[in-house]
Amino acid sequence: MVSKLNAFYFTIFAVFVTSEAFQVSFNEHGNGVGESATIDAVDGTCYNFSPAWNDRVSQIITPYFACLDVYENSSCSGKVQRYAAGYAMFVELGGTEFNDFISSFRVSSPGKNGCQ
Secondary structure, eight states, rough: OOOOOOOEEEOOOOOOHHHSSSEEEEEESSSSSSSSEEEEEEEEEEEEEEEETTHHHHHHOOOTTTEEEEEETTTTTTEEEEESSOOOOEEETSSTTTTTOOEEEEEOOSSSOOOO
16 A cells, blocks of 8 residues: 555645644545545645545545535535534445545534534
8 A cells, every 4th residue: 555645645725824633534445445545634724636536535534523525626616515523434435426526625623614
């Protein structure tokens, strides 16, 4: 398996502000199969997937106590799917419209960006 840092690159779209970070993981295939990457995402920052990972994610491990929004387009635009705060969960995207269809994401703490 390729190292997590080498396998996954992000382009930060927002201004970096000192803020809380949340760990979120992405897998190439369901059930944790294939390449994977984990990032400490800064609260409220939009992350674009690199061309190597664009439209390639099939499983997400959401962060604890935060909302994760995934977007069909870069710059956190287009169709969006929210995974709510409360606890970490494994999200299998196979069979959903977001399987291999995610181009960017944002993590938000409760009370920010509509996260409850």
